[in-house]
Amino acid sequence: MTPLPRRGLYAITAAADTEPARLAGRVSVAIDGGAAMIQYRAKNRTYDDRYTAASLLLDLCRARRVPLIVNDDPALAAGIGADGVHVGRDDGDARSARRILGDRCIVGVSCYDRLDSAIAAAGDGATYVAFGSFFASPTKPCAVPAPVRLLSDARAKLDLPIVAIGGITARNGAALIEAGADFLAAIDGVFGGDGVEHAARGYAALFS
DSSP states (O other), X not given: OOOOOSSEEEEEOOTTOOSHHHHHHHHXXXXXXXXXXXXXXXXXXXXXXXXXHHHHHHHHHHHHTOOEEEESOHHHHHHHTOSEEEEOTTSOOHHHHHHHHOTTSEEEXXXXXXXXXXXXXXXXXXXXXXXXXXXOOSSOTTOOOOOTHHHHHHHHHOOSOEEEOSSOOTTTHHHHHHHTOSEEEESXXXXXXXXHHXXXXXXXXXXX
């Protein structure tokens, strides 16, 4: 297993990148740009398609010593031997994910705008918690907004890494790090165009 890094860019794959070889190429370039962690997120794809793509990404990420996290699907994460899983409100809790994946795997939990949910997730064995959306997001335009002060409140209450997500760019991300975020998660900000490495470098520079 590749351990959770201390901080950095958490790059999440885009739904448009469905062809495995192209996806792997773009993820590799994101790592070149400084992505510290990768999440494989593929909605509305068959299990076989997701298994093929996630397995390819795992080989790539292992070679680069970057953790690969699978979105929403503990069974797929266990099936390929991924470094961990990220679960939302409809995917079960950290405790149930750990029953499938074991104690050594990374388990991230979406907590949206709820500090109480993050405290509960910590008690259930989460490795990290994620809050957002902090800014308008093209991926989830109807997401509940989260105030920046939530990050500092969480930092005071929790001894877990904190991920910020939702409309984050290299221009607005510094304030979230200052407020307490250990990771900035981005989908379109990294994979939304052709300049993936350049985009990743913009985020990574915020942590230097």
